[in-house]
Amino acid sequence: MFYIPTRVFTGKDALITNKDYLTRLGHKALIVTGKGSAKKNGSFNDVIGILKESKIEYSVYEGINENPTVESIMDARDYGNSEACDFVIGIGGGSALDASKAISLMMLHKDEGWEYLYDGSKTSDMLPVASIPTTCGTGSEVTGVSVLTRTELGTKKSSVHKLYPTVSFVDGKYLKTAPSSIINNTALDALAHMIEGLVHTKATEYTRMCASSGLDLWRSVKDVIAGERQATDADLQILMDASTMAGMTIAQTGTTIPHALSYPITIGLNIPHGKSVSYFQAEFLKAMDKADRDWILTKAGLKDPDELDELFKKACDPDDIPLKYREIAYEELCSNKAKLSAVPFKIDENVLKKIAGV
Ligand SMILES: [Fe+2]
Incomplete structure (x- = not known):
């Protein structure tokens, strides 16, 4: 089997040129980013510009740390649900992208605890996710992987669910300020x-x-x-x-x-x-x-x-x-x-x- 259910747009201005594939994902976006590099490299502004132009509302969960903890996923999940977001946009490196996928899973399963991330007997249904990588290593924009920090174990463990983004925009220009x-x-x-x-x-x-x-x-x-x-x-x-x-x-x-x-x-x-x-x-x-x-x-x-x-x-x-x-x-x-x-x-x-x- 070879399975990647993610639609991938690559090249200069991949996001702007194919913005319909972002705006069709829902009515209100939860934007998940790290600590500010998304604003510096232009990706955040590109996303905001497209959402405003299409009159799609959004809320921002900023400050995903490197090696995000399961606790931070739950915090973002609660925020996204309280803001009535119905899709997720992950912008950043592996930490933000992995987090955005786990958040979209948990937003849909809103009454479940963090253990859900590691329970293979449960469904992997998730809200739609767009991924916009701004580093060049994670590959999270095309994988089902979400590696999260388990504080109590002192290490990282991947969620057992396969969490693929719906669509990814892979543009080298977002590396320019890295x-x-x-x-x-x-x-x-x-x-x-x-x-x-x-x-x-x-x-x-x-x-x-x-x-x-x-x-x-x-x-x-x-x-x-x-x-x-x-x-x-x-x-x-x-x-x-x-x-x-x-x-x-x-x-x-x-x-x-x-x-x-x-x-x-x-x-x-x-x-x-x-x-x-x-x-x-x-x-x-x-x-x-x-x-x-x-x-x-x-x-x-x-x-x-x-x-x-x-x-x-x-x-x-x-x-x-x-x-x-x-x-x-x-x-x-x-x-x-x-x-x-x-x-x-x-x-x-x-x-x-x-x-x-x-
Ligand atoms: Fe890796």
Whole structure:
């Protein structure tokens, strides 16, 4: 099966040109954003302009934090329902987009507690959602994934419901004001999605198609990520499209070991998601079958896993992760049978320890 029920518009002015697909979603929008970058990059104003012109009311839930908690989802749900909103517009990076999908689920199930997000026996019906990414890694605009922080567990867990946006608008111009650190961290997350989706028990020719094209795009902007040249407008669109294709890949397969290791690192040390994932990517590449590794590296324009690690260090300036946190991540990975069994090559304790760095 290859399933993505989201209508995707991509390219310059994708939102303005196809605004009818936004305005047809309902009568009153709940706009869900992060802490202000949506206003800076123009995406928020584009949305407001379209809604005003179409006489569609809206309320704004601003300030979704990085790694949104389930508590913040419930707070936004109550706000959206009290404002009588009947559709959701998510604008921002992975945190805002993942949150917007979970909020739309909970708005429809207005009397349920947060546990609903993790109850697979319940329906996944949700209000319509539009996604407008303003970073280039999450892929949330085309996935059913909503990863949320479980404060009581000290880690992140994806909702068990498949929460796909109704429509997404993927426009590179919204990256223009993003700091290079955010572009780089998220571009490496997109790369991680393609690597982990390619070497996955659920990989098919169709998911390989998405990852392969995404890697071709990614390779063409690798020198931008490395800081060797300035990004042009065309590069920014390429970064966005690579991320969306990477999202299409993991929408089918899911992610594996580096992502599983990253969650306690992100929550425990407040390290951005793409950066946390990338700590483990070179060793993960070394652990997989040579044929897969060589194919991926060639596609990504890299000669070996160490070159990827060098690129990561140059692009993301990572600090060392204290051993204590690598051990916590390793313990959590060992208990995550779903992620471990999704890896199609032989893994034993030594291999896992090597990848986790413990
Ligand atoms: Fe990711």
